[in-house]
Amino acid sequence: MVDTAQRSKARPTVSDTNPNTDTGPVAVGGVTVQPAVDVASLGRQLLGTWADVRIQARELSARPDMQRIEGLSMADHRARVFDQLHVLAENGHVLRAFPTHLGGADDHGGNIAGFEELVIADPSLQIKGGVQWGLFGAAVLHLGTEEHHNKYLPGIMDLSVPGAFAMTEIGHGSDVASIGTTATFDPETDEFVIHTPFRAAWKDYLGNAAKDGIAAVLFAQLITQGVNHGVHAFYIPIRDETGAFLPGIGGEDDGLKGGLNGIDNGRLHFDHVRIPRANLLNRYGDVTEDGTYTSSISSPGRRFFTMLGTLVQGRVSLDGAATAASALALTIAITYGGQRRQFNAGSATDEEVILDYQRHQRRLFPRLATTYAQTFAHDEFLVKFDDVFSGKATTDADRQDLETLAAALKPLSTWHALDTLQEAREACGGAGFLAANRIVGLRADLDVYATFEGDNNVLLQLVAKRLLTDFSRKFAKADAGALAWYVVAQAAGRAYSGTGLRSLTQLMADRGSTARSVGALRDTEVQREMLTDRVETMIADAAGKLRRATKLPKKEAADLFNAHQNELIEAARAHGELLQWEAFTRALEKTEDPGTKQVLTWLRDLFGLGLVEKNIGWYLINGRLSAKRAQAVTAYIDRLIARIRPHAQSLVDSFGYTQDHLRAPIASGLERERQTEAREYYAAARASGTAPREEKSGKK
């Protein structure tokens, strides 16, 4: 400590102000800070921009009548969730995004914030509500015009018209542009003819389609005057009052799924079903009486992405819901881990609390750090979403940024949720496998989050393409000289140097001081540069390899792209992780309580350095870290984990979930009671002399 303080005086850097190696008081900028989490203020910060809405949603999620009952049959679960949906319709909780004049609040961000908290009650409730109001209703809202709003939204909002969002087809999953269903305009009757031309064009996996839906927003190739104008949305009734399909419409029940069995997913198909021309949701494209197609967006590709872009809220809400489920699972596992004792390596009588085992910490704390990063990133994401949808941010760039953000964050957080739920399950052992302790049910339900609203791999590929476009734009503006410089720098980069990496390589230069290297690693700017540099270099590398694609025939260009698909997707992942790290770092700047800030800084460092450790091979291969520095990363992570241990319970308590949300007996204090009873039994037996001797001591 003294040594470090002296060095700090000699050459003050950010890293040198934070040189602690233990869990005691910490010197920050000359002031001594006792690391401690202020649960109330951190909890408020985690609730984010729409804190009040979230608190209200959590009250709703705490109501037993809104919660999942484990072990219901599929039929009973569906019926229960449908009933719960009526509660939501009545209290308006899920209607904030709809127009004020129809009873909504034109509040897009708040709507999602409240909606995603429902995952805590039952993911089936969340997703079924999402189908009704977030997909079916939102499609009418965003793709329809005022006439559609006034005609359809009231019934959608009050649930008198349950509806399906009939986009996905069995044959085309995430490739929506290629769907086969056609909507051919017939000027004779002023109608569209909706038709399913082959089996692969059946609509599939649609919530509300198997049982409850009486209408749908249907996506089909709009054909008029012999021209296919691409995918458009249509409002179409599908069932009559008795629940029977209307003429020409058929379907199937998807039956039992891996989870989310409170939702009646199903299939739909159409045999030359006629609907009025007015049923075209015509905000971005319209057909006149004589069959002339008109659109405010001339490029068919841009029109398609604009229409689909209005439906980004699904991805936004999955990011938030997946993060909430991760937080819940970690609250359960860390609470249990801090109470349960197993094995007594360090003592003759007392068993260790399992959260004191290094491996247990290594399993749970990095996931806790990621969950924090995601929580902060999600709130910023939601603000961006709200800005775009409320009209505060209106440029094309804003919309593209929002979509890239969605495509980058949703895959990471939904995969993280599955990984975290599984690790939490295993960390709770056999008790974690019991449905009563919630984790297995949540995991089963969230499984499909990885592939719906866009398959995660497909979304990350979109991000990679956006990053490549950005990269090529950057150099399109640059002159030939700049490009030549870039190529030289790249070559140099391969031989243990770096382009945008000067300050980093200076900081990292091996001066034989381990303390300094650790100091550098915990420097915010060093972490930022290491993470940013990796994304930039990966994209630049890929761009270099793909440059000749523009000169190749289509097939060969596709093959070339495909030969680098995996690294592009990894680059997109790195980009998403950087976004999360940036959000965590910005949140840290807003944290005021010094003790909390110190603990959060460790957690952010654990997140950032965890990303470096995960990709340590890349940093070594590309000369960004020496072998010695790379070892320091792992050693420092071990130290961070030990420092975070005393604050683990406070960090999960700050998520703000009560027993009504957790509903897991193992996280209720029950385990502590059992452990205490057992320890008291043995202590009493030892004290009274009635305890049997051990065989070994008996032989002495």
Added chain:
Amino acid sequence: MVDTAQRSKARPTVSDTNPNTDTGPVAVGGVTVQPAVDVASLGRQLLGTWADVRIQARELSARPDMQRIEGLSMADHRARVFDQLHVLAENGHVLRAFPTHLGGADDHGGNIAGFEELVIADPSLQIKGGVQWGLFGAAVLHLGTEEHHNKYLPGIMDLSVPGAFAMTEIGHGSDVASIGTTATFDPETDEFVIHTPFRAAWKDYLGNAAKDGIAAVLFAQLITQGVNHGVHAFYIPIRDETGAFLPGIGGEDDGLKGGLNGIDNGRLHFDHVRIPRANLLNRYGDVTEDGTYTSSISSPGRRFFTMLGTLVQGRVSLDGAATAASALALTIAITYGGQRRQFNAGSATDEEVILDYQRHQRRLFPRLATTYAQTFAHDEFLVKFDDVFSGKATTDADRQDLETLAAALKPLSTWHALDTLQEAREACGGAGFLAANRIVGLRADLDVYATFEGDNNVLLQLVAKRLLTDFSRKFAKADAGALAWYVVAQAAGRAYSGTGLRSLTQLMADRGSTARSVGALRDTEVQREMLTDRVETMIADAAGKLRRATKLPKKEAADLFNAHQNELIEAARAHGELLQWEAFTRALEKTEDPGTKQVLTWLRDLFGLGLVEKNIGWYLINGRLSAKRAQAVTAYIDRLIARIRPHAQSLVDSFGYTQDHLRAPIASGLERERQTEAREYYAAARASGTAPREEKSGKK
């Protein structure tokens, strides 16, 4: 090719005989080989030592009445599985391990081989059978003596006495030595008094305990004459003919679980329940009429591990069942991936088969390689198990090797199954989430394999301790000079050199030839040395850090060990992976068909180099690979994956599962039919001129 052949002449090495970079014919030892899998012969090799038993078990698993029905209620599923168990009892399929004179076959290896294939019918059936015959029955067989065999085994074998294996307690999970249940001998009545002293000592998670079991083998601390002789097993009736608990015995139903709901897991507790002295399963420890304890094994620790060691078969069978489930999931996902088309990057009309995407290959093929490695490793493991249990291998070392093997392989294969089932699920998109396509159900059932029969992390820690012991023994025999040499070599190792690594560093020396470096990577001996070196070095490093533990007080020694727990567990994992790689390599040596051998060699290389790539940071930090070589690893893996692509279907077909085993509509050819119908529809429309023009072309 010519270049390589010339080099080959100049300096023949194994690697130089296999220099191919494409998927065409291959020159192996001067002979041209067409890589192609002979599905029949490879299938036979995969079936392994007990091929006939496996074929018979698969016929049984193909019977609809033995299979799981998705969506049954817990009660119905339990009833169905119990009925199926009677079929198994009648046909003797699960009785091979029992004594010949009682109707068994004294066939331990064959018994497990047949048993683990039942996972394909329904994991609940497999595990419920495992409870009855593999745990309850096997405990009587291995811990009891002839009197117990004759008295209890007939009823266990014919299922007239369903029973629980009452070992695990809620408070002690994998720490069996610390269970709280007591069996106190009372010489007055010649009885043991079975007692549950506190809530945490309730037996929990026991199959057959909630409903069907009328008896149990119960594990308790044996106390006689005031001395606790540690954990012993007792035979104890628990229910009467009406299904009611006997006096002093109570219990609870564990209720719904994350999977395996065909098994009635439950809890048991005992209030001073008296059983005759003869009910002690007394093979390894006995109590005379006057209460004197006797045992053929004087060390209580060794006695405990010997008793538990007889129950290793659970771990053996989980390794096999998890591998079978992985093979099944990959068969479904790869078959589907080879038929489904999505996106048309390379063509105006034809969409790509999704298995042609690099990312899709990267997701599935390394997991296929691991599944092959596990299949071969499992067969060797089973042979070892059979040797020990049939009495062919009888030394302590044999038994310890078997247990270490079990502790190393079971964690890896059960985790791999969960990872593979999830990746297969996602690779099949929404279709993968439907229960009808099997994957989600298998994943839910296999979840608990990671923590039962020993928590995976706890097992790997046992392996690490064994490796540390081996290491210290090696140097206990060595003189001081050898140890000094070792320490120097270690220090050198840190500075970019290696101890047992001379031949490797020579091969790896950077001579500027990429071809040679790739050649070296596919050299069997280079892979072996890289993987072996990592295990040895990790253990040696840890041993160095832990050396002073022997001189420390218990608490500090435990803290020191704990500070390295994570790296020890990683070393154990590396050891298990090396065992799998070795088994794959030995299997390769036995493969006769040259085309098959070539494809399998690529798959083995993918497995081996995949392990190197996963730990590339370690190889770089420790100077085992240069940055350039490290990049070559990834580049070569990309090439291997492209080479394996044409053989992927044959490689999964070789697992030998028929449609009766797969029972997944998406792997039935249905997807190909749908794709064909859609393509023919569009082709016909184009040919007839009825296809609408695209909007873009319409504007030309």
